[in-house]
Amino acid sequence: MNFPKELKYTKDHEWVKIDGGTVTIGITEFAQRELGDIVYVEVETVGETIEHGEVFGTVEAVKTVSDLFMPLSGEILEFNEELENSPELVNEDPYGEGWMIKVKVDGELPSDLLTSEEYGELLGQ
Numbered sequence: 001m002n003f004p005k006e007l008k009y010t011k012d013h014e015w016v017k018i019d020g021g022t023v024t025i026g027i028t029e030f031a032q033r034e035l036g037d038i039v040y041v042e043v044e045t046v047g048e049t050i051e052h053g054e055v056f057g058t059v060e061a062v063k064t065v066s067d068l069f070m071p072l073s074g075e076i077l078e079f080n081e082e083l084e085n086s087p088e089l090v091n092e093d094p095y096g097e098g099w100m101i102k103v104k105v106d107g108e109l110p111s112d113l114l115t116s117e118e119y120g121e122l123l124g125q
Contacts, residue, residue, distance in 0.1 A: 009119035035061040041083040074103040
């Protein structure tokens with residue numbers, strides 16, 4: 001499986017791309033494979049400040065619905081509107097076109113973010 005080295009990861013299978021004070025967040029290749037065909041992504045928290053560990057949205061697949069957990073504290077600036085009409089982008093390109101939200105970081109990044117190597121070990125890769 002693919003775990004880009006420039007990203008950070010959570011034990012809940014989200015990825016974080018750090019770009020200054022703004023981060024982009026999505027779900028990992030492992031998560032989208034486990035969920036199966038994604039049919040809907042819901043994020044109604046744009047403009048809100050969400051704390052680390054809180055739910056910021058949900059992903060609906062053919063057989064299940066899964067919560068999305070905030071990997072850090074911050075204000076949600078943007079939702080990837082392409083996912084409204086094309087939620088399958090999460091399956092096709094989870095680290096690129098399938099990104100979910102952009103966040104303005106509030107304070108320090110949490111210490112529980114994993115490197116690609118640590119995330120791979122978590123999954124037994």
